[in-house]
Amino acid sequence: MDLLRKLLFPLSILYWAVTAVRNFLYDKGFFKSYGFPVPVIAVGNLSTGGTGKSPQTEYLIRLLSSQYRVATLSRGYKRRSKGFVLADGQCSAGTIGDEPFQFFTKFPNIRVAVDADRKNGIEKLLAMEPKPEVILLDDAYQHRRVKAGFYILLTTYGDLYADDFLLPAGNLREGRNGADRANVIIVTKCPTGLSGAEQIKIRAKLRAAPGQKIYFTAISYDDEVYSESGARQVAAIRTMPKLLVAGIAKPKPFFDHLKKDGDIALTFPDHHDFTKSDLDEINKQANNKIIITTEKDYMRLKGRLPEDKLFYLPIKSRFLAGGDDFDKTILDHVGTSTANR
Secondary structure, X not given: OOHHHHHOHHHXXXXXXXXXXXXXXXXXXXXXXXXXXXXXXXXXXXXXXXXXHHHHHHHHHHHHOOOXXXXXXXXXXXXXXXXXXXOOOOOOHXXXXXXXXXXXXXXXXXXXXXXXXXXHHXXXXXXXXXXXXXXXXXXXXXXXXEOOOEEEEEEEXXXXXXXXXXXXXXXXXXXXXXXXXXXXXXXXXXXXXXXXXXXXXXXHHHOOOOOOEEEEEEEEEOOEEEEOOEEEEHHHHOOOOEEEEEOOOOOHXXXXXXXXXOOEEEEOOOXXXXXXXXXXXXXXXXXXXXXXXXXXXXXHHOOOOOOOOEEEEXXXXXXXXXXXXXXXXXXXXXXXXHHHO
């Protein structure tokens, strides 16, 4: 912890007290949580971001959408619209947020909606015909007003919640014991060669509650980068002069995967709303070289930079082990909930 955050530690104690009281009131029923007659799966974290929620949500979409009518519901961070919005052919990253727009673009067979009030959003989705059979809540772990049937908690290998502190001294949104609400804990962004011995150490550090399962995943990068006009092999573009652009919480792995000596890497804040001056700077730094960005950033940049120069690199979440068990856990939960609703 750096000096400034040490100085802010007393404020973290106050923050802990506020969040602890709030959780206590929900746990004891003083504040009401609402359940729903369809399986609701919440994906989230204890920290402020960068744990890989989008690739994990996409993993669930791929797992479930061939068997069930799936809907995703997000807050729509930094969108310019208000209230409930259902994605359609007129929407954009500006109207529904970059991550929901990414889901909508990649998975046309599902419903994608945004609403800061998750209870209202779920009610709106369930009023539609045909009704969704599964609803995935993206980044809703602290949204206690909705009681999901299944909670997936993400924590990154390089920044475990067990090693972190509450805001503002650290990056946690609530105390570490908030992990007890999870059905499953996934340690994300692990090295692909993470040893069994180190996995055991991490399990011991996380201290899973009875009945909780812990899994380990890594980021799997696509073999190609894509644009509106085509695709190129990563192996080929890795050696080419290029500009790398990222507006995500933790861009270092993305840069490390693609960068070679002489490449320029431009970093912007997470969910950054690119301005005209930003675009001018990107074009200036690119100097007619190809531009590679993340898939999430591409949702905000496409149509605003030269189509033949702008590419994105997709990622997926890949289980190091136990993927079949995770799939069965989710499918069993959804199948049982659907049969018994």
